Ligand SMILES: Nc1ncnc2c1ncn2[C@@H]1O[C@H](COP(=O)(O)OP(=O)(O)OP(=O)(O)O)[C@@H](O)[C@H]1O
């Protein structure tokens with residue numbers, strides 16, 4: 001029986017270039033964000049598994065013998081190399097009382113939890129008697145990888161409880177990370193969780209949530225960027241809700257309808273990602289203003305391409321117009337359709353100019369904040385290493 005209380009966290013991400021195109025095998029460049037999802041794992045009452053997801057209003061608890069019986073029905077051949085099947089997901093929906101086709105955040109979050117819990121425990125151990133609470137600093141469904149950070153935390157916690165990976169945090173240490181091999185396993189299972197939520201994810205978001213830093217991702221191949229300069233980025237949340245699953249499906253439909261028109265757009269996005277990688281790797285650690293015009297042009301071109309793919313939104317157009325009126329360049333990030341945009345802040349942007357842009361964005365009803373990129377991937381924490389804010393949020397039971 002699991003006897004320790006532990007907290008783990010995974011970062012959200014910003015996609016600099018390559019969203020959507022990456023689902024079709026093109027290159028994406030993504031960086032981990034300094035906003036994280038936290039999972040508190042506690043021993044539970046014997047024979048009970050409980051999950052609390054305050055961000056999406058879920059609080060559920062099940063008898064483990066009941067879950068074991070369900071697992072016997074659906075999880076005989078569960079493996080991280082296999083996607084969840086429609087039959088498995090139907091059985092989980094029926095068990096959890098979720099209507100077919102339900103796509104509300106709480107339904108998808110519960111489904112992903114049940115799938116990962118039963119599939120991981122079927123392969124590595126018993127259904128655990130634990131209490132799990134997940135709380136996030138990330139806005140849900142806004143393009144910053146909240147689904148992947150959730151799936152990465154769940155994979156790490158469930159694999160650890162089932163004994164498939166170690167618990168690397170030694171007494172007296174404040175944080176610890178897993179070995180490369182263990183991270184690979186966490187990433188594979190997190191991808192399965194993303195499949196439950198997204199339908200057809202590329203895997204870039206869970207890769208960033210697992211490894212952190214800045215990386216190039218293409219068709220499952222993860223390559224850390226050699227050198228990434230310190231980039232100042234303004235993140236703006238338009239607060240327009242959207243679903244990555246729906247947007248990814250829409251792009252697929254458009255490509256099937258107009259392949260000769262859409263495929264060159266995907267190729268151009270791929271070229272932008274590759275050129276951007278070369279520029280970033282050639283830039284000094286603290287770049288001066290003359291390095292920025294090319295990066296800014298890449299943002300502008302890609303934003304047009306994403307509009308052509310059909311994942312723009314009037315709120316994102318507004319965001320780009322407002323920042324352009326302050327001579328700043330923006331693009332959507334993540335799945336688009338609302339959610340977040342990113343704005344590049346060259347080093348010669350004066351603090352009053354940033355403040356003025358922020359004020360105008362807030363006047364549109366948006367929320368914005370400056371961010372650091374390149375945060376660490378999935379991490380185990382001792383409670384004393386967590387900030388008072390996180391501890392307070394995790395104290396809700
Ligand atoms: N803190 C959380 N707790 C539980 N479920 C969450 C949490 N954060 C996200 N989710 C799940 O992820 C879904 C949102 O995923 P979605 O992929 O649509 O958006 P995103 O990951 O924030 O954006 P993007 O994929 O564009 O980066 C929610 O509907 C919910 O099911």
Ligand SMILES: C[C@@](O)(CCO)CC(=O)[O-]
Pocket residue numbers: 015018019020021022023143145198200201202203204205244248334335
């Ligand atoms: C839109 C998309 O490219 C990025 C979502 O953050 C989907 C994916 O890669 O899974």
Ligand SMILES: [Mg+2]
Pocket residue numbers: 145146147148198205244
């Ligand atoms: Mg997502």
